[in-house]
Each structure stands twice: as C-alpha cells, then as structure tokens.
Amino acid sequence: MMDRVPVLKLGDILIVSIQIDLQDQSVLALQEDLADQVVATGARGVIIDITAVEIVDSFIGRMLATIAAISRMLDAETVVVGMRPAVAITLVELGLSLGGVRTALNLEKGVALLNHLDGAQIVTAAQ
C-alpha cells in the first residue's frame, strides 16, 4: 500500500498528515495533489500535520515552504501543526527557517488560526 499521502477535506480546510519518509517522487506527488485539491474544492486553508516527523532536514523544510507558496498562489493559507520540540530546536540550530510558513501547536489551534486569518468561520469545534 501507500503510494501517495492522502489529502483529507473538512469544510474549507484540507488536512495532510505526513507519516511516511518522503522521497522526491512522493513530495512532487503531494504538491500536485494538494494544488489540485485546493483548486477542485476551493479550500481556503491547508493544514500539514508533522506529529510523526522526528527529523526535519532542509529537504522537508523546503517542501513545507513550497507547499505554502503554491497554496498561497491558489488563495489558500498553510499552517504546519504538530511540530515536536526537538524538531523546532534542530531547525533553529541548522539556521533553517520555514520561509514564512505559519505554525500552530496542534490541529485545533491550526483550524482556529485559519478561521482567524480568513475572517469567517471555516470549521468550528465545540468544546
């Protein structure tokens, strides 16, 4: 199984959970799938969950920045959620910035951030 990273849709938001070790091929596929889905669904926000990612190198960092840039061009904001403390430390130590990618602690805070950015309610989570 597992050729492509699935893109989930909830209201105006697309959710991607990165779990597999991404190779060049699958990164390109994910960027394409996300761009297609943003256009097809008219999504206003993209949330990328990296809870499962233990090591962020420049390759992953670039991918996140590229996805954010593509989405922005298609009128959707990107928020990266679930960054582990160790990953944040590594990023800073390596001097890697995420190129203007917004981050939030977890999925709920990411959704709240997108709602705030968009001005309108996209998805509301009660309690």
Added chain:
Amino acid sequence: MMDRVPVLKLGDILIVSIQIDLQDQSVLALQEDLADQVVATGARGVIIDITAVEIVDSFIGRMLATIAAISRMLDAETVVVGMRPAVAITLVELGLSLGGVRTALNLEKGVALLNHLDGAQIVTAAQ
C-alpha cells in the same frame, strides 16, 4: 522517522490516518494510543481514514474491529472513512465483515455521522 501513527484531535473527535504498513507492534501501539487519547480527551468519536490503504486483509480488518470495540467500551463511536472501491470489493469477496464498524465515504461524512449519533453537534463544517 515514523514510529507511531499520529492521533489528531478536533473538538470531540480523534482522527487517525493510516498510511504506513502496520506491523503487529505498531497496531498494538495505535490501539493503546487511541485508548489513552479517548480517555484523556473525553472524545466521543474516532475517525479512521484508510484512503491510503490499498489492500485490506483480515489483519487490518481485525484491527479496525478491535479499535471500534475498545473505543465503544470507552464511550466513543468509531467510523472508518476513505475506503477504496477495490477494498470494499475485496472485503466482500473474502467474506470479511468489519464487525459492526461504521463506515462513511470521507472525513466530512464521517464527522456528520458522529454528530448524528451523538445527538449533539461535535464539529460543524460550514459550506
């Protein structure tokens, strides 16, 4: 990277997207993580996305049924979403039932189903 399948929380719902080839070890870890999270968060629903799963065998089928049984004991309903047509066909051909696990077409419909089951609105997706 990738030791455990991440469990995302949105409102009263926990969301798990199965992407890696699960071995015995990781299935046990996922069942434990989910049970812990259901109790810790008081979640009322668990959504398991299998969009990325191309082949469902009796091993995966049993895992889904077990997760649903554990969650139900902890007062949370489980919905499996994103089943591919080929997977549904295989399940029927193999005579595998998912042991009372509810299914929905996609994440949005899964959320709607959980809201319906619960009587109250858990998460609302506008538009």
